[in-house]
Amino acid sequence: MKATASSSTTSVNTSAEVFAFRKQFPIFENKIHLASNSKGALCQAVILAHQEYLESWKRDGAPWHTWVGRHESLRASFAEMIGAKLHEVAVCPSVSVALYSIASCLDWRERPAVVFDDFSFPSVTYLWHAQASRGAEIRRVHPDGNGEIPPEAFDAVLDERVRLVSVAHVCYKNGHRLDLPAIARKTHNAGAWLVVDDYQSSGSRPLNVRQTGIDILTTGTVKFMLGSAGVTLLYVREELLPELHPTLTGWFGQKNPEDFQIDRHIEAPDAARFQNGTPAIPAIYDSLAGIEQIKSVGLNTIASWIDQLTALLMDRLQEEGFVPATPKDPGKRGPQVAIRSYDMDAAVAELARRNICVTSRDGNIRIAFHYYNTPDDIEVLIENMKQMPKLMVRR
Structure with a gap:
């Protein structure tokens, strides 16, 4: 299974491995999580590990x-x-x-x-x-x-x-x-x-x-x-x-x-x-x-995917007239893209109301990617920001 998303300059194919990884994070059943720079999404493996700790405490005491x-x-x-x-x-x-x-x-x-x-x-x-x-x-x-x-x-x-x-x-x-x-x-x-x-x-x-x-x-x-x-x-x-x-x-x-x-x-x-x-x-x-x-995925694989997503988002922001606060040079970017906002707290709250999890700092909303994110997440984000003209800065 593959899905493709593109801008005028960037095309991204989503692999079956990404979709399989995403399924291990229950939040995506109801929301789009773009806030890994604040808190990574909870995965089934971590849930099981936490349960293992609780079981050891319950069973063995100390x-x-x-x-x-x-x-x-x-x-x-x-x-x-x-x-x-x-x-x-x-x-x-x-x-x-x-x-x-x-x-x-x-x-x-x-x-x-x-x-x-x-x-x-x-x-x-x-x-x-x-x-x-x-x-x-x-x-x-x-x-x-x-x-x-x-x-x-x-x-x-x-x-x-x-x-x-x-x-x-x-x-x-x-x-x-x-x-x-x-x-x-x-x-x-x-x-x-x-x-x-x-x-x-x-x-x-x-x-x-x-x-x-x-x-x-x-x-x-x-x-x-x-x-x-x-x-x-x-x-x-x-x-x-x-x-x-x-x-x-x-x-x-x-x-x-x-x-x-x-x-x-x-x-x-x-x-x-x-x-x-x-x-x-x-x-x-x-x-x-x-x-x-x-x-289990590998950091090289994760980095390559995140770089593709950040490039796609930067291109889409340019096409739609939104204003990034993140360097354009891919070599100067991490897994996060900051986007200018008129009211960052209100923008985060409005996106949360629309089941999109983002964070804010320094007058920007912050979008952070991981291996569980997809180009579709970007398109949903862009479409919702277009519906928030009083909150998001556009050229």
Whole structure:
């Protein structure tokens, strides 16, 4: 079974594999889900995994060895997904906590500068701003006149005082995707570390941390990785571990979490030292199932499909006179397209009334694709936006 949709410049064929994948997500029985940048759609595999957790709790009471085993399986699965080693990965409750574990290791008297880009998620910027009280010096990278941040924009802020460069791979507001390899080269040439927030991309395209030159990466499973809130994955390049000793810790950050002594702190010898207290076990079950669901398709396949859908949507917006806030260059786009609106909240509410799930930020409605979306979703979106002239900007 195949379906074809096209614009004047783009033609997209929907394969039987896409339709089969879509059937595993019950929301599509009644709605069109275009909000994976906020929350991935719930799939049957995650429902079953959550039920498995509940059944283990009901049946066995407190099977912590089973639950910890699932925790370690999540670490291993994510490590494989990003081209890392198990001992380079930690499970944390949020990106804010994960990055504070890193920040707690740093003496800001040497190389005090922190660079972040203006497309960073606010929670990350709050964390770095807070380090100013400990001696950190904040530097920012602004978008150019086209609303983009090219690698050369970092040149003016990089010098021997910079400790780390913190960037968002994909902007949460407009879907702009940074050129990470180029930024990594500039960062390393300055002797600094590259810290990447991959929350708005992980699960939508392949990313090999070693090949890309990433030193530290954080991401969550709640969006394109199809899991639940409460799980963040942290990667720390193994060569950095000898100089990083977090003061934010807990029993899951110890060399032996079951050594319940109170005489001393014995941190884990690997990235597990960045873990804290008791993890969110239900979310770990859900998130492992989500990652395995993605792996069953393959990230290259998912990325290719998302790229086709974003190209088709950009073409259709152009044809119908809607105004995107997302870069036209496919190499600068992630899985999200932002569209200008006169009233973003009202537009989201109106589309929800019409059973189309989207989100909003920065004066735009945001459309995010996954392997479960189809060109028909785009046509339904376009037709409904055409019926909302007071809410959507058109040329």
